[in-house]
Amino acid sequence: MTAACLYIVSTPIGNLGDISARALETLQSVELIAAEDTRHSARLLQHFGITTPMWALHDHNERAQADRIVQRLSEGANIALISDAGTPLISDPGFHLVRAVRNAGFQVVPVPGACALIAALSASGLPTDRFAFEGFVPAKNQARLQRLQAVAEDTRTLMFYESPHRLLETLRAMLDVFGPDRYLVLARELTKTFETIHGDSLGNLIEWVEADANQRKGEFVLLLQGAEPEAEGGDLGAEELRVLSLLLEELSVKQASALAAKICSGKKKQFYQAALAMRADDGN
Incomplete structure (x- = not known):
């Protein structure tokens, strides 16, 4: 293990068997783990018998904690960053910390592993040669519609995260912007007991979700087929x-x-x- 290094460690998104041997070795060997939610991560560490001390690092304290972590690195400590689940920094805090650590001259090393958006994409049946990740769309309706309208003509596969309490609102906004025929894949509770990966036209998929309350539970990745590319030679008449x-x-x-x-x-x-x-x- 390299001295004075920040490790970006991926953890499981559901199935604990998905953690890598390298991730376990890193979390056991570092002097400190920066975790998005220490109470949540404590259960993961306890399961694997890891007793490394933790500091909380989240949206509200990241800049202040970055200074403390850089100080610990300057003292020779190895530190790991983890999020609640999956690969850190993907719609999670951490980029301010990574930039501060790199600017201070210390090494940042990724320890790859589970990532919900890549897992969903690989099983979606949608094109994977070009795709765009849009994260969570805004909570307010007008801002949500504006964000979706901005990508309405994008020909890449579009990917979004969504939470259960906003799922239907987002799907209905997509219906307004993209129309009922655009193909969408809903990936729910990936790697967990009730994992679901279901694709259909937006119109049909919304009816399916509305008819089954179970399909509105859990964490979601929404994968939308890109717009049809314009035909060659499409000059206006x-x-x-x-x-x-x-x-x-x-x-x-x-x-x-x-x-x-x-x-x-x-x-x-x-x-x-x-x-x-x-x-x-x-x-x-």
Whole structure:
């Protein structure tokens, strides 16, 4: 083990058998473990007979604890960072600490292991060559809709985390933005007793979740199929350009392109790019 090093240690997301031998060796050997919730992590450590002291490191104290941890590293201590479950820093605190440790000249070493979003992606049946992780969407409806609208045309597989008490609200917002036919996979309670991985169109999947209260319990990864890529050679026709030009005389680029796409049953992104080009040609 390298001296004066911060180890980023992945822990199980459910099944305790998923912890690695390297993770156990690291947690047993370091002088200190920084844990998101020491009471929660104490149960994990107790299960494996690990008695290493812990400090709490969470959203509210991370910056202050980072200074203390850097001080301990400067004294030669090895320290491990863990989250409540899975790989630290994935929608969890820790990046301020990692940056502070690296800026102070100390080594940061990942100890890989379980990660809910990668586990879900591997079993989803959705494209994995390009994907985007959006974390948790905002709790307030308007902000949630804005976040989803921002990725509506993204062709990559989109991935989200969600909690049980907001699941239906998020699924309904997705229905509003992406429509009933977009394919979505719901991955619930991964590696645990009631693990569920179910895919269907958004319209059908919402009905399935509404009909079974058990499917609204646990922790969720939502995986959404990306938007269909625009066809090659998709230049606007003369009539489409005429409609767009007329609308640009009265409306903003965003408003004109959205309305023209609706009138002509086309892609908003394509009309938007054409509108920008028109305004550039006009010198506006």
